[in-house]
Amino acid sequence: MLENIRLSFQGLWSHKMRSFLTMLGIIIGIAAIIAIVSTIKGTNEQIKENLIGSGENTVNVRLYQGDYTYEIDYNGVPDGVPVISEETRQKMMDLKHVEGASLYTSRDGYNVVYYKNTGLSGGKIYGIDKNYLNVCNYIIRKGRGFTESDYKKFRKVVLLDENSSETLFQGEEPVGKTVEIQREPYTVIGIVAKSKKFEPVINSVEDYYTYAEKNMGAVYVPDTTWPMLYGYDEPQSLVLKLDSVDNMTVAGKEASAVLNNDLSVTDETMKYKADDLLKQAEDLQKLGQSTNTMLIWIAGISLLVGGIGVMNIMLVSVTERTQEIGLKKAIGARKSRVLGQFLTEAAVLTSLGGLVGVIVGIILAEVISRVTGTLVAISVPAAVLAVVFSMVIGIVFGLLPSYKAANLDPIEALRHE
Amino acid sequence: MILDLQNIYKDYQQDKLVVPVLKDVSLQVEEGEYVAVMGPSGSGKTTLMNIIGCLDRPTSGTYLLAGEDVQKCRDKEMSDLRLRSIGFVFQSFQLLSRQSALENVALPLSYAGIKKKERRERATQALERVGLGDRVTFKPTQLSGGQKQRVAIARAMVNNPKILLADEPTGALDSKSGQQIMELFQQLNDEGVTIVMITHDRNIASKAKRIVHIIDGMITEGENGQTENLNDEMSEEGDGLEYDQGEIEAEESIPSEKEEEHGDGKEAENE
Numbered sequence: 223m224l225e226n227i228r229l230s231f232q233g234l235w236s237h238k239m240r241s242f243l244t245m246l247g248i249i250i251g252i253a254a255i256i257a258i259v260s261t262i263k264g265t266n267e268q269i270k271e272n273l274i275g276s277g278e279n280t281v282n283v284r285l286y287q288g289d290y291t292y293e294i295d296y297n298g299v300p301d302g303v304p305v306i307s308e309e310t311r312q313k314m315m316d317l318k319h320v321e322g323a324s325l326y327t328s329r330d331g332y333n334v335v336y337y338k339n340t341g342l343s344g345g346k347i348y349g350i351d352k353n354y355l356n357v358c359n360y361i362i363r364k365g366r367g368f369t370e371s372d373y374k375k376f377r378k379v380v381l382l383d384e385n386s387s388e389t390l391f392q393g394e395e396p397v398g399k400t401v402e403i404q405r406e407p408y409t410v411i412g413i414v415a416k417s418k419k420f421e422p423v424i425n426s427v428e429d430y431y432t433y434a435e436k437n438m439g440a441v442y443v444p445d446t447t448w449p450m451l452y453g454y455d456e457p458q459s460l461v462l463k464l465d466s467v468d469n470m471t472v473a474g475k476e477a478s479a480v481l482n483n484d485l486s487v488t489d490e491t492m493k494y495k496a497d498d499l500l501k502q503a504e505d506l507q508k509l510g511q512s513t514n515t516m517l518i519w520i521a522g523i524s525l526l527v528g529g530i531g532v533m534n535i536m537l538v539s540v541t542e543r544t545q546e547i548g549l550k551k552a553i554g555a556r557k558s559r560v561l562g563q564f565l566t567e568a569a570v571l572t573s574l575g576g577l578v579g580v581i582v583g584i585i586l587a588e589v590i591s592r593v594t595g596t597l598v599a600i601s602v603p604a605a606v607l608a609v610v611f612s613m614v615i616g617i618v619f620g621l622l623p624s625y626k627a628a629n630l631d632p633i634e635a636l637r638h639e
Numbered sequence: 640m641i642l643d644l645q646n647i648y649k650d651y652q653q654d655k656l657v658v659p660v661l662k663d664v665s666l667q668v669e670e671g672e673y674v675a676v677m678g679p680s681g682s683g684k685t686t687l688m689n690i691i692g693c694l695d696r697p698t699s700g701t702y703l704l705a706g707e708d709v710q711k712c713r714d715k716e717m718s719d720l721r722l723r724s725i726g727f728v729f730q731s732f733q734l735l736s737r738q739s740a741l742e743n744v745a746l747p748l749s750y751a752g753i754k755k756k757e758r759r760e761r762a763t764q765a766l767e768r769v770g771l772g773d774r775v776t777f778k779p780t781q782l783s784g785g786q787k788q789r790v791a792i793a794r795a796m797v798n799n800p801k802i803l804l805a806d807e808p809t810g811a812l813d814s815k816s817g818q819q820i821m822e823l824f825q826q827l828n829d830e831g832v833t834i835v836m837i838t839h840d841r842n843i844a845s846k847a848k849r850i851v852h853i854i855d856g857m858i859t860e861g862e863n864g865q866t867e868n869l870n871d872e873m874s875e876e877g878d879g880l881e882y883d884q885g886e887i888e889a890e891e892s893i894p895s896e897k898e899e900e901h902g903d904g905k906e907a908e909n910e
Contacts, residue, residue, distance in 0.1 A: 636733065
């Protein structure tokens with residue numbers, strides 16, 4: 223076998239130009255596939271990262287009516303949906319993979335938050351429990367957080383995130399100032415921010431809309447003061463902190479099931495559901511899939527053409543070396559030996575092509591990444607698979623020529639000039 | 640007995656016509672013999688050589704090679720017989736031009752599954768045996784015709800075959816190299832190697848201890864006396880080698896004419 227490989231290299235080297243041109247088909251095919259796969263993988267990872275946020279393993283469980291979240295703003299407080307108790311929250315903590323659980327209520331903040339004459343023209347108002355900041359990885363940037371007594375004594379205190387503080391105060395020092403929420407005066411006691419700053423990569427209009435909402439700013443008040451703003455204790459949403467991104471779907475489903483148990487609604491479609499970000503990411507990835515599949519097919523066709531080129535050149539090589547084959551058979555080489563020799567040669571040729579193709583593909587992917595600014599992820603298994611696959615191409619397309627060589631009649635072959 | 644051919648027939652299919660090439664050929668060769676099979680081209684001697692060399696099968700008849708019935712062998716076993724029992728020497732040397740003399744000689748050893756180190760040793764020995772111990776690394780293109788044929792003989796001998804089968808071994812050589820090759824055959828035969836040589840050249844054939852004539856697919860065994868006669872004839876012709884060389888070339892261009900000439904010569908001898 224090693225002997226055969228050595229001989230193959232010798233044979234290929236003696237026809238450098240021809241070998242290279244033959245390999246070119248394979249090189250182009252494999253390079254295209256590697257470049258496409260790397261770009262796809264990069265894009266997919268970007269989608270996932272954008273949606274889920276880097277390293278933030280939280281999942282939201284919200285009330286849905288049909289396929290849409292239930293909007294208390296427009297539909298009012300729903301009947302038969304109880305306020306989630308501290309007891310239920312504790313149950314959530316006992317679920318597998320759950321590291322933290324928090325309850326919150328929220329409303330759109332359009333034209334309800336003011337500092338003097340400046341209003342927050344978007345964003346959200348959150349009524350949060352004691353666990354929220356911790357679960358959602360917020361840290362206090364300035365001032366202080368909510369204390370036990372803020373909750374107990376229904377203090378009208380508010381935390382701002384950086385966006386809302388920027389919009390409302392425009393550089394002024396916010397801590398200690400009073401803002402108006404739903405015409406109620408609230409004292410700003412601190413500024414919060416995500417412990418890890420996450421900047422999504424915006425490549426498309428869709429990306430922009432996905433993240434724009436988050437950038438409108440948010441204000442947080444103790445959930446005990448929520449009825450002062452909106453009149454009722456409303457059913458909350460739930461946010462869970464998990465041990466890993468991959469468990470989002472499972473834990474989200476379990477938590478929803480627990481909450482749905484307590485529902486006594488007439489509308490069957492009214493249910494708690496987890497935002498399945500993993501699934502959303504996959505859906506987005508699928509959108510691009512069809513184009514990518516087509517590209518891979520095209521690259522596959524180029525591989526097929528490359529394979530036919532290999533077959534063609536191997537047939538030429540067999541004809542050229544008819545006499546050599548005749549001699550080898552005459553002096554005692556078995557059919558299988560001749561077959562093996564030519565198959566090895568074809569496999570070496572295409573494997574080499576595959577290897578060069580992988581390298582060219584990686585370079586191509588890097589270039590694409592530089593030019594378009596998209597993320598590119600080189601997949602090692604794909605690269606290994608590509609080389610193995612090109613070897614298989616060599617063997618498949620080498621079969622016919624090798625078979626022809628092995629079955630040459632030595633008498634005829636020796637006479638061949 | 641090394642070779643035992645009994646009532647061998649060989650037909651070729653030409654379109655719808657069946658052309659008999661060998662007709663009831665029987666030939667026995669003992670170990671250590673040096674036999675020349677002589678005949679004009681078209682006489683069937685090449686077909687006979689192909690059958691002896693296990694490259695072809697007879698249409699009917701039995702062929703025992705060192706006791707083994709070749710008729711019963713399958714393709715794989717035929718390959719193994721060619722590998723281990725037969726050493727081929729061809730008119731046109733048939734060396735692989737990209738490989739060194741050593742690699743050429745070692746080729747059959749690799750088919751026999753012998754380890755690389757032993758291959759080198761045995762191939763070197765074989766080259767030394769034919770007087771090319773100092774040319775092992777040379778490529779065929781760097782060797783003269785005579786040297787190429789020596790490499791080919793070394794390759795034929797390297798697996799210690801039961802017989803050395805030579806097809807016009809001097810056909811592509813000048814007279815001097817041809818003579819040296821014939822001396823080498825003589826030397827090998829003296830060492831006990833069985834040789835079967837196919838030739839149309841009387842002078843070359845005369846170097847063998849026994850001559851078998853094949854004409855129109857039939858064998859006529861040459862008697863000792865005739866062999867001597869041949870030798871006499873050759874000596875009368877003096878250095879007939881040069882003449883024969885020309886004859887070979889002429890034959891290749893107009894074979895039919897030559898056949899007749901040879902045929903005539905043969906008849907004269909037989910009478």
